[in-house]
Amino acid sequence: MAIRIVNKLVRDKVPGLILENGEMPNFRILEDDELLEALNDKLLEEVAEYQESRNLEELADILQVITSISEIIGGGQRELEYLRYEKAMERGAFKSQMFLESIDDMK
Numbered sequence: 001m002a003i004r005i006v007n008k009l010v011r012d013k014v015p016g017l018i019l020e021n022g023e024m025p026n027f028r029i030l031e032d033d034e035l036l037e038a039l040n041d042k043l044l045e046e047v048a049e050y051q052e053s054r055n056l057e058e059l060a061d062i063l064q065v066i067t068s069i070s071e072i073i074g075g076g077q078r079e080l081e082y083l084r085y086e087k088a089m090e091r092g093a094f095k096s097q098m099f100l101e102s103i104d105d106m107k
Contacts, residue, residue, distance in 0.1 A: 008045070009038040032072070039069045 015025040030038055043065045050058035070080040 009035075009042045036069070036072050039065055039072070043069065 009030070010027075015027055018025040043062065046058060046061045046065055050062060066080070067077045070076055075083075
């Protein structure tokens with residue numbers, strides 16, 4: 001019997017999927033501070049996967065992790081969307097596709 005070490009945060013239904021595959025998942029429930037750290041690690045993992053694949057499904061994974069983080073640190077998805085909107089109104093979004101190369105000191 002071989003044991004694969006995974007050591008990462010997984011979605012809620014993954015243990016059941018592992019069982020359906022005829023394997024036995026070994027997991028524990030994280031404390032709140034551990035969960036935030038694991039979500040931060042998961043965010044980096046998902047961003048790396050998106051950078052490699054450039055597909056919409058990976059962006060959805062990133063959004064799920066961000067939503068989970070926002071629920072922990074306060075406000076949740078609604079507050080996060082409000083803050084995104086406010087920042088877009090104040091500073092704009094990225095629709096103009098501008099890439100700032102340098103700034104000349106005009107003084």
